[in-house]
Structure formats: C-alpha cells, structure tokens
Amino acid sequence: QVTRVDQIAIAVPDLDEALAFYERAFGLVPEYRERVDSDGVEEAMLDVGGVWLQLLQPTRDDSPIAKYLAKNGPGLHHLGFGVASVGDALDHLRDQDVRLIDEEPRPGGGGHTVAFVHPKGTGGVLVELVEDDAH
Amino acid sequence: QVTRVDQIAIAVPDLDEALAFYERAFGLVPEYRERVDSDGVEEAMLDVGGVWLQLLQPTRDDSPIAKYLAKNGPGLHHLGFGVASVGDALDHLRDQDVRLIDEEPRPGGGGHTVAFVHPKGTGGVLVELVEDDAH
Ligand SMILES: [Co+2]
Ligand SMILES: [Co+2]
Numbered sequence: 001q002v003t004r005v006d007q008i009a010i011a012v013p014d015l016d017e018a019l020a021f022y023e024r025a026f027g028l029v030p031e032y033r034e035r036v037d038s039d040g041v042e043e044a045m046l047d048v049g050g051v052w053l054q055l056l057q058p059t060r061d062d063s064p065i066a067k068y069l070a071k072n073g074p075g076l077h078h079l080g081f082g083v084a085s086v087g088d089a090l091d092h093l094r095d096q097d098v099r100l101i102d103e104e105p106r107p108g109g110g111g112h113t114v115a116f117v118h119p120k121g122t123g124g125v126l127v128e129l130v131e132d133d134a135h
Numbered sequence: 136q137v138t139r140v141d142q143i144a145i146a147v148p149d150l151d152e153a154l155a156f157y158e159r160a161f162g163l164v165p166e167y168r169e170r171v172d173s174d175g176v177e178e179a180m181l182d183v184g185g186v187w188l189q190l191l192q193p194t195r196d197d198s199p200i201a202k203y204l205a206k207n208g209p210g211l212h213h214l215g216f217g218v219a220s221v222g223d224a225l226d227h228l229r230d231q232d233v234r235l236i237d238e239e240p241r242p243g244g245g246g247h248t249v250a251f252v253h254p255k256g257t258g259g260v261l262v263e264l265v266e267d268d269a270h
Contacts, residue, residue: 001161001162002161002162002163002183003183003184004183004184004185004186005140005143005183005184005186005188008140008143008214010258010259010260011259012258018258021257021258024231025227025228025231025233025256025257026136026137026216027136027137028137048137048138048139048140048216049138049139049140049217050139050185051139051140051186053140073259074258074259074260075254075258075259075260076210076211076212076213076214076259076260077211078211079143079211081161081183082184092160093160096159096160098160119210121160122156122160123145123147123153123156123209123210124145124146124208124209124210124211125145125209125210125211
C-alpha cells in the first residue's frame, strides 16, 4: 500500500551549514524551513524532483535527533513512505505484527499526518508513514 | 545539478527475507534482481513511485556491504542522486573540495554509470551519483 517515497531525512548538527553544503555541492535549495517543537527539531525541506530531502537539526538536547547525533553522528536518519491513509497502514502493520513507534496517526511537519514504524520492525530502517494530501 | 532521487539503498543480511518483509508490510515487490560481483552484492530493485528502493545483501565477507553490516547492522546505507553527467558532477565536486570515493565514473548495477562521494565529504551520507539514461 506504499505508493511513493515522500522523504529522505538526514540528521545534521548545523542546519545553516548543511544547507550551504547542499546548495554548493548539489545545487539543491530549501523550499521551506520549519521549527517543530513537539519533535525538538528545526527542519528544512529540499524538493529533489518531487521527493523531499529533509534536513533535521535538534533544537534541544533531549530530542530524538540530538540523541541520534550523539550516538551515530550525522547521516541518513529515516525514510518516509507516502500512503493513502496512515490509519489503515498502521492497522495493516499491526495485523502483520510489525513493531510501531506511533500507535495512532499524529501531526508531523508541514501540516501532514504521520506515524513512525520502529526500526526493529523493519530490519533496521526507521520508517515514517506520511499521508497523501487530501485535495 | 542534482535533478532527482534515483535510489535509496538499504543493507540487509538476507535478501529473500527482506523482500518477503517489504511485500508483506508495504506491498512493494521487486522489479528485478541482480548480482554485481565487482561490488560483492546481490541487489533487488523495488520501484516506489519512480524512485528505486535498493536492497543490498553481501555475497562475500570482504565486500563493503558485509563490513557495513558487521559494524552498523542492517539499515539505510546510501542515497542515490540522479545527474545528467556523472563526470561533470565529479568535476564540480572536486572544484568544491568535496572528498570522493570514485575519482572517475564507473559501471554500477543495471548498466548505469555511477560514482560514490565519500560520507566524510557530505556530512555523514554516502552519496551515489547515477547518470540519467541516454534515450
Ligand atoms: Co520526517
Ligand atoms: Co546504489
């Protein structure tokens, strides 16, 4: 039921520095930038041919991204898959005994409905489900 | 000069098991499967709305993927960006003092021309440049 790659998220210690690098090296510039206090991150979204590259900088030391950086250093953090309904996808994953982080859909960045699947359930990949925009 | 996300690559210890999981959990099935002996991998390519999900299993203990799995366990391994010319992209990155793994374009999976950029040059992300198909 996954129809598209919504985003690839990268943990960075310094968002300004990372944005300068992505522009200089790859010609990629941010579409928008947002602070998501509930997740303890400031994020920038770069549109790469219809897929978001999401750069994530922690805004406090106890945020999941801060802990990730402390443990692993900067790098690939999570993979976002687009689905028609996050609620239906969670029901399906529960039926398949896949371990979840979010048991219910919740608000994410950019006003989207999201939920995270536990990397222990997916073979080591932190997966974010992102609901398709209702148009 | 990056125009699209070509692929997201995931290191897996067992390709059959990983393929069974991606089908069962997300409804994703492989487009093709290939052994690339020069890289010491067997790979499966799943088309997710025009972006490749590349699952990589090592075929020998001294391959980079085997070493990665031994050190980090399974998970997100590299990110492939589509470019019009890998040679031009490498020239540009050299001009910008970005550290490379491949100094010259080389053959990768699926008959594509590729080159890898060193994670120390990109802020922790192993980046693969993949040349657009000539049509
Ligand atoms: Co995300
Ligand atoms: Co690859």
